[in-house]
Amino acid sequence: MNEINDFKASVRAWLEANCPPSMRTPPPEGEMVLAGSRLTFTQPDQQLWFERMRDQGWFAPDWPREYGGGGLDARQTRVLESELARLKCRAPMVNLGIWMIGPVLLEFGSDEQKARHLPGMARGEVAWCQGFSEPGAGSDLAGLSCRAEHDGDDYVVNGSKIWTSYADRSDWMYALVRTDPTAGKHAGISMLLIDMASAGVSTRPIELISGKSHFCQVFFDNVRVPVANLVGAEGEGWMLAKALLAHERRAMSKFGDNNVPGVDFLDLARRLVAQADPDSRAVLTDRVAACAMDEHAYKLMLERTHEAGGAGQDVSALVATFKYLHSEQNKTRYRTLTALAGTDALGWEGEGYDEELLKLARQWLNAYTYTVAGGTSEIQLNILARRVLGLPDSGG
Amino acid sequence: MNEINDFKASVRAWLEANCPPSMRTPPPEGEMVLAGSRLTFTQPDQQLWFERMRDQGWFAPDWPREYGGGGLDARQTRVLESELARLKCRAPMVNLGIWMIGPVLLEFGSDEQKARHLPGMARGEVAWCQGFSEPGAGSDLAGLSCRAEHDGDDYVVNGSKIWTSYADRSDWMYALVRTDPTAGKHAGISMLLIDMASAGVSTRPIELISGKSHFCQVFFDNVRVPVANLVGAEGEGWMLAKALLAHERRAMSKFGDNNVPGVDFLDLARRLVAQADPDSRAVLTDRVAACAMDEHAYKLMLERTHEAGGAGQDVSALVATFKYLHSEQNKTRYRTLTALAGTDALGWEGEGYDEELLKLARQWLNAYTYTVAGGTSEIQLNILARRVLGLPDSGG
């Protein structure tokens, strides 16, 4: 116990000394540092914080030091995380490599793959993106049709991936591809690491109803990928993807909402309620209160999950509600504000609207994305009904 | 055209002369005259109106005169109905015979069955009840298990029927029974006419959450039913039931809500809103308005259906929404009033509550019955989705 307390003290001291005060506030929109070969910083503190954490190996605190990690054990890692949270330190960078494919490579990758890819991730020097979803497959991930045909020492990849965040700024992609069209739906899938600089790769940003987005569609036209870039064995892609998605949920919960700064719900609601027409004010206030109570309840549920989980209770049923509740509550909150704001909520850009209200309109439209992306609300309800409530799976 | 106008004039004159003024108002609760062998009247005008209409043959205006009907053609029947509606004449009696099994016997019954049963129906002298639903079958009507085994000139019936209105006051039942357990689910069903005075028939009224009800459960214990009482052929029961249920919808729409007098929604809502706590008043008013608007819209939809149907448009999609909307709106209205009435809505009986509020509590609880009885709301939505919207039937 003493050892861990010493560790905690040293972490706290280091963070106090090394995390610049300006990095202890939630980042404004678009101020996250994306890992990658073309790093950009909007201010010196950001770079300082990035480099200091990188040099500690704390981008990947629990990875072995040989791969550029921090070499911490699980307990030490938790201490570091809670100290970072306590000081409200910003995430020094965003990196799909470390959180997603990194752990999978650590567990399932070849020695060669580990040596080649992990250090770059751990130093934030390589930007990774995820190639899972496909146009036409939707929630049915395993229905993918992007083909990878064995040809000599290479696979030749043809097809398309969609909803790939920051594909246009990524160096590498981990992708699910169909290596055996004759095998079963799941059995024919493999996982490949694809260099985005390869000939035949092209990307196109997707415009959302809320405007420009970081989502892209990626096209593969006879892209040659060395067989050495196959993770695991042929046909193991689905198993690897499931292992990887378990990390996704952890990564999401670790970072919460920090990277989606919206409007301040209550602040804006108070201001708009005060301006509302007297006939509608009480009804709109009731809606605002319902949103606020739902959000309050959700926060209490997070706390309860944490506490009950810590006490050894099974909290998997609670965790299974998070994605659904979070995205649906978010949408309802923005719908409520939008109704409340009347014609002031109708601005797209330019003069005549204040900035907060322009942000509101975009965030309202953006909220529609979250009840679809990362497993639609319908999929979440299926999971709750079948896995949590134990109702029979009728395939519907 | 002249002929029908003459008919209209003569009907109008007859009704003006023969429908007592007291019979031109909606009947108070429980004041409907039930046809049957044990007629009871609560006042002389009721009896007068019953007998005059009976003697005209206008209980069954479009049946042949030989069976006690009025012998009117379809056009004349419509004229009679619209004149009755115009004068707001009460239905002179309630009779499941005339509306339901009567038309089926007219079309599918043997000459002997017609001669034996139709005149009594047309004179309101025989009370009929319907034996379709069974405990355990629920919405899945064809899943019935009440058995009728051929034995000499009789069927021997064993089993039970549920949700039979007024079974305890009925003379006859038309029932669906399973005559062939080895045939398919639908093919093994037949329709029998069962004398409720037969040995082995017993009835038990069902108590609802809202209190006593006219629903009964009926038990058959080796009840002998002559083979002559089989309608159509063995195995035709399902077809006959479908034909009969088409009449149910017509009968329901003809009589509307006359026989379910509830509380006056708006009157009560106004009074309760005025008394509500100021903090909640506007929100509750909003709910009342939503109910009132829904009801208003529903009435406009009925009018639209009538008008569009008259103009030759296909209104089947609209008609398919009626049961669902009517029962759900009814429930929402009562939920709203109940919330509005606070602790005043909690009375079961006795002193300390005014009569209107006691009625409210019962009607609120009663409203739960209508979203279940006569095809649950879920079944209605299935029908809408599949038959009206043309979505694939996945059996779910």
Next chain:
Amino acid sequence: MRFVLNEDQNMLRESAADFFAGRLPLAHQRKLKAQGLTHDADAWREMAELGWNAIALPEAVGGVPFDRSGVALVLAEAARTLAATPLFASNLLAAGLIEAAGSDAQKRDWLPALAAGDKLGALALDERARHDPTRIATRATREADGWRINGAKCAVVDGEFADLLLVVARDADTQDTLLFVLDAHTAGVSCQPLSQIDAQPMARVRLDGVKADEAALLARGAAADAALNTVLERARIALAAQLQAISRVLFDTTLAYLKQREQYGRKIGAFQALQHRMARLFTRIELAESCVQAAVAALDTDADLALPAALAKGMAGETALAVADEAVQLHGGIGVTDELDVGLFLKRVQVLEALLGDSVYQRARYARLIGVVA
């Protein structure tokens, strides 16, 4: 017959449908938007040539003898391709107010140009983000030779293209409502066009010491209130008809998608949870449709429009919001992309809902009209 269109109405509806499908299909609106345009000025000219700007105006001032419901029918068809038209602001609101409140001379002065589409009008009424015609801070002060007007207006539909501005103000002395008709180029009138989520024309208007002579005063006091109320009810009914038209388009589009799209080896329309959601929406749409049809029919009668208008706008607005939400969600990933038209309809629904009182406002009005509250 409230619920079956007559022959004239059917012909107008069909010719409008043809016009928008052929001349202003949704793809055309996308092109306009890409060019930074909110409408197609040539098409507006063509609509005027079809006589639409003249519907229900007196023949003596160039009107065509078509019932007022005609404007709602054309606007509903326009909504199906998200086409901007001048009819709402110029015919229903501006010309409608002049016709309802103006003197014979004023009608002769202003209506022929509006009926012919040579000039366009707009109504500058609301001053707050949530519609509230009772809270007017714009003041008109009487001067020797007329009036001096000061105020700021928001949500002026077509404001930047209007030649005529109908302005609602209060008499600085008596607090009476005053209705002015102003040349939009009068000194002191300034107009700020807005870039709105639906890419259709909308502006803020400022009136800084605007000078108006007596001839510019259409009506005052009770007469002004009555004319304004009537015209606003008509406009709410027209908005309801547009919302309802969009509900239909979105519902049909979504239904078709559910029948075609496959997931997990079956049509997603076979999933019962989605079926029930669609079935419920269908019942809401048909309820709203009944209200909208009744309200549109009431446009051609002398009936008080307050109740039908509150009912129709409230029901159609709430329904359209729900349908648009579900349309986006049920289209899944592509539903949230700009590539699909669904998002464009969602944005337009939000605009139509906010104009002249949203569903919450209409329900409060309805409650008052039926006496639930005093």
Next chain:
Amino acid sequence: MRFVLNEDQNMLRESAADFFAGRLPLAHQRKLKAQGLTHDADAWREMAELGWNAIALPEAVGGVPFDRSGVALVLAEAARTLAATPLFASNLLAAGLIEAAGSDAQKRDWLPALAAGDKLGALALDERARHDPTRIATRATREADGWRINGAKCAVVDGEFADLLLVVARDADTQDTLLFVLDAHTAGVSCQPLSQIDAQPMARVRLDGVKADEAALLARGAAADAALNTVLERARIALAAQLQAISRVLFDTTLAYLKQREQYGRKIGAFQALQHRMARLFTRIELAESCVQAAVAALDTDADLALPAALAKGMAGETALAVADEAVQLHGGIGVTDELDVGLFLKRVQVLEALLGDSVYQRARYARLIGVVA
């Protein structure tokens, strides 16, 4: 630890669960009702012997040193079998008020009998069908040797069995809130027991020129308001715990039914539309559970209870209403029969929801507490 019960709490909860399952199962409540009884007097005696009436009262007056959350835990278990208990009215409200507002002498006078269960108390507060502690028309007029009280109270839980009535009145002169503790048999006090949908005890109480001496005045003005508010918040939290317990019972019952009942050849729980409804309810129940647990935990702290109480009662009430509705509907035909227990829970939910402010009221309160409105 707000969300994990401690050992004492767990033991109490379990022994309460055993007591109600064994001594007052739901079937027993049906028998009482058939006999026209609202509660089992012997069982109430036994509860007192278990020390439940004494929870969280000072040991000096016979209390047991158990945290106040204990009462909420016992009440929640009672709700699972719909058992009536004296704890809500007598411990939480009546004893709670005396403890919070009374002088030492008053505590000594009244609390030992309440703690022992030898006497029962009740609170006569509300005067209108919808809870509103600000609208008190009951007036106390000062006289030479005390007070004269006139008024009429509704929704007095356990009123007809109370030996002590805590009465909220206003000073006829100053309009200050006054809190009295009266012997229920004082002349001028009359009590009308009500037959309520849930068959549990409820009464109206009239106070016709009731004479009270100075010793009967517990507190006045700000002190009375503060004590009353505190006790009402505790009571709301206890109501929320009961509502939540019923939500759980109904949800579990319905879920089990869906897994067992077959229609059209399959378990009805396989129908996706029902699955999604159950899944949504599940998320509501877990949200409400989190609020109720936090509020129950707050009972044992010095924290201000207003926000947790408004949140817990609002969320638990709304959720329970929704769960009860769905429980009846998803049970189909048998769901609406008296034979099934579901309907009994539905009725009890409506009672608990209405007491001390329903969800609408709680949301309005919550909005004020977080400053959405002034």
